[in-house]
Amino acid sequence: MTGNALGGGFSNPPEQSARAFRAVLEAVSRPGTIWAVEGAAPPAPLSVAAGTVLLTLADGTTPVHLAGGADCQPVRDWITFHIGAPLVDARQAMFALGRWPDLLPLERFHPGDPDYPDRAATLIILTEDLANAGAKLTGPGIAQAAHLSLPDITAFQRNAAQFPLGLDFIFTAGDRVAAMLRSTKVEDAPCM
Amino acid sequence: MYVAVKGGERAIDNAHAWLAEERRGDPSVAELGVAQIRAQLALAVNRVMAEGSLYDPDLAALAIKQARGDLIEAVFLIRAYRTTLPRLGASNPVDTGAMAVDRRVSATFKDLPGGQILGPTFDYTHRLLDFKLMAEGEVPAAETAPAQTGPVPHVTGFLNRDGLIEPAAASDATPPDLTREPMELPADRALRLQAITRGDEGFVLSMAYSTQRGYGRTHAFVGELRIGRVAVEMDIPELGFAIEIGEVEVTECETVNQFKGSKTEPPQFTRGYGLVFGQSERKAIAMSLVDRALRWKELGEDDTGAPAQDEEFVLMHCDNIQATGFLEHIKLPHYVDFQSELELVRRLRAEAMAGQEMAGQEAAE
Amino acid sequence: MTDQAYNFAYLDEQTKRMIRRAILKGLAVPGYQVPFASREMPMPYGWGTGGVQVTAACLTPEDVLKVIDQGADDTTNAVSIRKFFQRTAGVRVTERTAEASVIQTRHRIPEAPLREGQILVYQVPIPEPLRFLEPREAETRKMHELEEYGLMHVKLYEDIARHGEIATSYAYPVKVEGRYVMDPSPIPKFDNPKLGDCPAIQLFGAGREQRIYAVPPYTKVESLDFEDHPFVASKAPHDCDLCGAGESYLDEVIIDDAGGRMFVCSDTDFCSGRQAAGHRGRFSPEGM
Numbered sequence: 001m002t003g004n005a006l007g008g009g010f011s012n013p014p015e016q017s018a019r020a021f022r023a024v025l026e027a028v029s030r031p032g033t034i035w036a037v038e039g040a041a042p043p044a045p046l047s048v049a050a051g052t053v054l055l056t057l058a059d060g061t062t063p064v065h066l067a068g069g070a071d072c073q074p075v076r077d078w079i080t081f082h083i084g085a086p087l088v089d090a091r092q093a094m095f096a097l098g099r100w101p102d103l104l105p106l107e108r109f110h111p112g113d114p115d116y117p118d119r120a121a122t123l124i125i126l127t128e129d130l131a132n133a134g135a136k137l138t139g140p141g142i143a144q145a146a147h148l149s150l151p152d153i154t155a156f157q158r159n160a161a162q163f164p165l166g167l168d169f170i171f172t173a174g175d176r177v178a179a180m181l182r183s184t185k186v187e188d189a190p191c192m
Numbered sequence: 193m194y195v196a197v198k199g200g201e202r203a204i205d206n207a208h209a210w211l212a213e214e215r216r217g218d219p220s221v222a223e224l225g226v227a228q229i230r231a232q233l234a235l236a237v238n239r240v241m242a243e244g245s246l247y248d249p250d251l252a253a254l255a256i257k258q259a260r261g262d263l264i265e266a267v268f269l270i271r272a273y274r275t276t277l278p279r280l281g282a283s284n285p286v287d288t289g290a291m292a293v294d295r296r297v298s299a300t301f302k303d304l305p306g307g308q309i310l311g312p313t314f315d316y317t318h319r320l321l322d323f324k325l326m327a328e329g330e331v332p333a334a335e336t337a338p339a340q341t342g343p344v345p346h347v348t349g350f351l352n353r354d355g356l357i358e359p360a361a362a363s364d365a366t367p368p369d370l371t372r373e374p375m376e377l378p379a380d381r382a383l384r385l386q387a388i389t390r391g392d393e394g395f396v397l398s399m400a401y402s403t404q405r406g407y408g409r410t411h412a413f414v415g416e417l418r419i420g421r422v423a424v425e426m427d428i429p430e431l432g433f434a435i436e437i438g439e440v441e442v443t444e445c446e447t448v449n450q451f452k453g454s455k456t457e458p459p460q461f462t463r464g465y466g467l468v469f470g471q472s473e474r475k476a477i478a479m480s481l482v483d484r485a486l487r488w489k490e491l492g493e494d495d496t497g498a499p500a501q502d503e504e505f506v507l508m509h510c511d512n513i514q515a516t517g518f519l520e521h522i523k524l525p526h527y528v529d530f531q532s533e534l535e536l537v538r539r540l541r542a543e544a545m546a547g548q549e550m551a552g553q554e555a556a557e
Numbered sequence: 558m559t560d561q562a563y564n565f566a567y568l569d570e571q572t573k574r575m576i577r578r579a580i581l582k583g584l585a586v587p588g589y590q591v592p593f594a595s596r597e598m599p600m601p602y603g604w605g606t607g608g609v610q611v612t613a614a615c616l617t618p619e620d621v622l623k624v625i626d627q628g629a630d631d632t633t634n635a636v637s638i639r640k641f642f643q644r645t646a647g648v649r650v651t652e653r654t655a656e657a658s659v660i661q662t663r664h665r666i667p668e669a670p671l672r673e674g675q676i677l678v679y680q681v682p683i684p685e686p687l688r689f690l691e692p693r694e695a696e697t698r699k700m701h702e703l704e705e706y707g708l709m710h711v712k713l714y715e716d717i718a719r720h721g722e723i724a725t726s727y728a729y730p731v732k733v734e735g736r737y738v739m740d741p742s743p744i745p746k747f748d749n750p751k752l753g754d755c756p757a758i759q760l761f762g763a764g765r766e767q768r769i770y771a772v773p774p775y776t777k778v779e780s781l782d783f784e785d786h787p788f789v790a791s792k793a794p795h796d797c798d799l800c801g802a803g804e805s806y807l808d809e810v811i812i813d814d815a816g817g818r819m820f821v822c823s824d825t826d827f828c829s830g831r832q833a834a835g836h837r838g839r840f841s842p843e844g845m
Contacts, residue, residue: 018573
């Protein structure tokens with residue numbers, strides 16, 4: 001284990017995780033809206049936001065899958081020390097972490113069971129940038145329409161078509177988070 | 193003029209102060225010590241530990257004192273305290289075969305290795321009030337015998353050797369924890385036993401009794417009932433071996449039940465199992481009967497529709513903390529819902545009466 | 558001041574994470590009941606342990622908390638729960654709906670429209686809307702999976718056949734986003750229209766039954782009805798006798814032993830706000 005795996009956790013977990021959760025709660029409740037979080041200083045390639053979301057939601061009871069570049073020794077050590085989550089294959093994951101291309105195909109992840117749709121994986125996606133532009137989102141949590149810079153359209157549409165089964169997504173960039181749910185309908189925004 | 197009811201906070205504070213005064217009772221009578229409750233009301237302490245799922249006689253005695261002797265309230269205090277405790281690890285399964293027994297009886301054999309030991313039981317006391325206890329007299333010391341040194345093997349082990357009883361293989365599988373995971377049905381036997389051992393003694397007793405009266409009858413004999421202390425051991429990864437971290441007193445009951453056998457299996461006895469913290473004999477026997485009744489499916493028996501065979505019914509209703517909370521919550525204000533019912537009933541009545549009047553007029557015309 | 562013997566908002570961090578995960582999945586599948594490992598709280602089951610756990614998992618030190626029972630801030634159980642969070646989380650509290658960021662409620666939705674940035678946490682006794690038609694969890698879970706809600710419609714239609722209308726006046730079932738039938742907790746059906754298209758986040762906690770569910774903001778929530786018998790959000794046909802409001806849900810108060818009664822707003826904050834703004838009712842005190 002590398003020495004810096006010991007750093008970068010919450011200094012005041014009860015309050016920092018409470019604030020981070022509220023931002024994630026708002027993000028998930030209002031797909032497409034962008035919220036700031038803080039508290040974690042995880043090793044690269046994890047962002048502050050990705051680390052904070054993990055510290056807030058994951059623990060020893062939640063299997064985590066690391067995809068692509070996120071599956072590196074510093075990240076493994078950091079998660080093992082701060083979170084204690086078992087690192088697993090895509091199929092067993094409750095949370096998955098990685099860049100969008102590394103997470104594909106989405107069919108690798110568990111979309112929940114027909115009688116327990118809550119048992120679906122949540123994908124935490126590492127991106128460079130989040131902006132309220134691009135794909136048009138509608139559905140629960142959205143008054144009229146929202147726009148979010150999504151890496152894909154059809155994959156999300158296929159996911160939403162399985163509702164009430166399906167994956168849920170938390171996008172992270174720097175200290176920002178945004179979310180998209182299986183209940184969110186996605187379409188290509190007309191060129192502006 | 194109407195003034196809305198206010199002052200809920202002051203009312204609550206005053207109620208708590210009054211409660212504390214009532215708890216203390218007549219101040220001219222010496223205050224009851226926690227140590228006295230622990231030592232002299234040990235069976236109440238045991239029940240609170242069993243249903244509170246926490247082995248700590250001092251805290252259980254404190255809870256009984258604080259609850260003014262209301263054992264369900266005391267169990268509630270222990271449960272609420274228990275949830276705040278950090279989980280440091282899990283112990284290894286206790287070995288009841290190595291129990292230092294205070295009491296051990298078998299109904300299925302006249303005598304057996306290790307002997308029948310009556311122990312401190314009410315069984316053959318004549319239930320006559322002992323007025324000497326009112327005089328707080330000293331009790332003469334009981335006869336003592338040298339401690340048993342030989343092994344006290346389980347009765348079911350003898351039957352198992354001859355293949356007369358279904359085998360019960362040891363398992364290292366981690367059992368589910370109903371205090372950390374939501375109850376999921378159907379439940380496996382480990383989860384059922386967990387729920388029943390912390391279930392309300394009265395409920396489990398009545399369920400067991402109902403099977404004896406024919407509602408899911410299982411023809412149970414007490415193969416063995418034993419009470420005593422067992423060592424609790426825990427694996428310490430840094431040491432590479434298990435160390436003893438303490439002792440608990442438990443009551444274990446194994447029933448031997450009739451079984452018809454099937455086309456593929458010769459007739460064989462089956463088992464019911466009960467294990468409860470402390471000297472809790474009634475509960476352990478009842479538990480083993482309910483356990484056996486709930487096993488009807490795996491043993492290929494008929495579902496007779498008996499309550500004790502109904503896993504969801506038993507597991508969802510055996511917890512007295514859940515039951516008493518929900519039962520008593522109906523004394524909380526419900527006037528908003530009641531108001532909506534009042535409004536509905538008034539309107540339905542008005543419509544019905546208008547309808548009758550109309551019909552009456554039509555008939556008269 | 559918080560009580561130092563306990564963690565912020567009482568629950569330990571692992572428990573809060575478990576509840577938080579359940580809340581997020583509840584939002585992802587609106588109206589679906591997510592099982593969660595409800596903890597034993599220091600108040601009785603049936604007295605708001607589910608709501609208290611959801612509130613504890615949501616609270617931040619910056620929050621302003623309001624707790625109501627029957628619409629009122631000063632009912633004893635609301636007082637008790639508010640005090641619990643003052644003690645364990647040190648949060649500010651308020652009786653003003655508009656000032657609160659988290660509102661825990663039993664049996665009512667406040668009269669004042671909720672806004673973005675607010676969370677409404679409902680205490681739920683029996684989360685399963687089908688429970689009184691089918692007592693078995695294994696069965697009702699299957700019915701939700703297959704969207705088999707015929708039994709519910711039959712029950713509602715039997716009401717119409719017998720009484721001429723649907724005789725359910727509270728805990729009136731709703732369908733969320735056209736998929737799951739949900740119990741809105743025992744709110745009067747008068748409050749049902751406020752469930753849908755609400756800017757605030759609505760979370761439901763059932764402690765004893767170990768279920769959490771959610772209605773995200775701006776979500777379609779329809780009260781079950783029939784074309785020829787549409788849903789009506791009814792209330793007592795009176796105005797508030799203290800503030801004169803004609804559109805608020807009313808409590809009936811018996812004022813003498815000769816059948817005298819008055820009607821007052823169940824939402825005490827709404828009523829006192831109107832009175833402060835000069836509105837008067839039939840029994841308003843003189844010279845106010």
